[in-house]
Amino acid sequence: GENVEQHPSTLSVQEGDSAVIKCTYSDSASNYFPWYKQELGKGPQLIIDIRSNVGEKKDQRIAVTLNKTAKHFSLHITETQPEDSAVYFCAVISSGSARQLTFGSGTQLTVLP
Amino acid sequence: DAGVIQSPRHEVTEMGQEVTLRCKPISGHDYLFWYRQTMMRGLELLIYFNNNVPIDDSGMPEDRFSAKMPNASFSTLKIQPSEPRDSAVYFCASSVGTGYNEQFFGPGTRLTVL
Numbered sequence: 001g002e003n004v005e006q007h008p009s010t011l012s013v014q015e016g017d018s019a020v021i022k023c024t025y026s027d028s029a030s031n032y033f034p035w036y037k038q039e040l041g042k043g044p045q046l047i048i049d050i051r052s053n054v055g056e057k058k059d060q061r062i063a064v065t066l067n068k069t070a071k072h073f074s075l076h077i078t079e080t081q082p083e084d085s086a087v088y089f090c091a092v093i094s095s096g097s098a099r100q101l102t103f104g105s106g107t108q109l110t111v112l113p
Numbered sequence: 114d115a116g117v118i119q120s121p122r123h124e125v126t127e128m129g130q131e132v133t134l135r136c137k138p139i140s141g142h143d144y145l146f147w148y149r150q151t152m153m154r155g156l157e158l159l160i161y162f163n164n165n166v167p168i169d170d171s172g173m174p175e176d177r178f179s180a181k182m183p184n185a186s187f188s189t190l191k192i193q194p195s196e197p198r199d200s201a202v203y204f205c206a207s208s209v210g211t212g213y214n215e216q217f218f219g220p221g222t223r224l225t226v227l
């Protein structure tokens with residue numbers, strides 16, 4: 001089955017700096033790559049996603065890049081704010097997995113004021 | 114819309130007892146997913162339904178776990194008998210159409226089995 005590795009597991013940045021979280025996946029047939037944000041005591045919430053026919057997608061301070069050849073994708077958060085502090089999960093859907101999301105292990109992002 | 118509703122939010126029970134977790138998906142959503150989250154194993158898909166029919170239950174850990182969806186607005190996840198290693202946060206999520214659409218997660222049920 002699909003294997004998703006996420007790094008780093010923890011990340012601390014100063015407010016205003018950028019944060020980058022990376023994920024690699026194993027199945028070359030994977031074609032959908034969402035990122036979820038989980039705040040303390042809440043369920044994960046989709047913040048951005050990208051499909052395999054696109055190399056980059058941006059939404060205000062958040063961007064995701066995809067390298068299908070290398071089988072990795074990254075989340076970029078610019079001008080970080082304290083409210084960006086949360087756990088971030090990458091996920092992957094493979095074309096043969098019938099809509100099942102396989103999640104990475106998560107990154108605890110802390111934005112220091 | 115109120116979003117995905119789960120109950121109870123917290124459950125503390127003793128080993129061997131039956132536990133039932135409940136979920137109300139967002140109206141109009143035709144996919145419903147049950148996940149388990151632990152520190153050791155992260156977020157794992159247990160089972161998912163399409164139009165109330167179970168599609169894939171390969172993530173259900175043991176026969177002690179069962180899930181039902183009697184109608185489009187209600188699903189249950191039952192553990193009988195419960196064991197301490199079942200302690201986790203259980204999430205229900207729903208979505209419209211294919212998996213390439215956003216899954217909306219509920220707030221979760223934190224289960225503690227003593």
